[in-house]
Amino acid sequence: MSMKDNHINYIEFKANDLEKMKKFYHQAFGWSFTEYGPTYVAFSESGLDGGFEKTDEDIVNGALVVLYHQKLEDIKKKIIKSGGKISKDIFSFPGGRRFHFIDTSGNELAVWSDK
Numbered sequence: 001m002s003m004k005d006n007h008i009n010y011i012e013f014k015a016n017d018l019e020k021m022k023k024f025y026h027q028a029f030g031w032s033f034t035e036y037g038p039t040y041v042a043f044s045e046s047g048l049d050g051g052f053e054k055t056d057e058d059i060v061n062g063a064l065v066v067l068y069h070q071k072l073e074d075i076k077k078k079i080i081k082s083g084g085k086i087s088k089d090i091f092s093f094p095g096g097r098r099f100h101f102i103d104t105s106g107n108e109l110a111v112w113s114d115k
Contacts (some may be wrong), residue, residue, distance in 0.1 A: 050066075
């Protein structure tokens with residue numbers, strides 16, 4: 001499946017205990033996991049790939065929807081021009097780069113690229 005600009009591509013959930021989250025989602029739904037160090041686990045077999053990010057903070061609205069776009073700088077400018085605010089500037093991670101933004105209702109989302 002090819003990735004398309006502006007489509008939801010990934011979702012992340014915050015987790016206080018990664019092992020507990022993996023056990024729950026595997027037992028309840030049969031999801032599979034790939035570990036990326038002590039603070040991140042990707043999941044698959046869920047219909048939409050995603051991951052669990054370790055946090056020690058209280059979790060409120062712990063889901064992060066991640067969109068895909070080939071040209072991060074271009075979509076970042078478009079988001080700002082449309083009234084969005086950047087909450088975490090572009091950063092690199094294994095497999096690509098991404099940034100987070102707040103929409104006009106206060107929802108935080110992210111955009112990533114493998115380019």
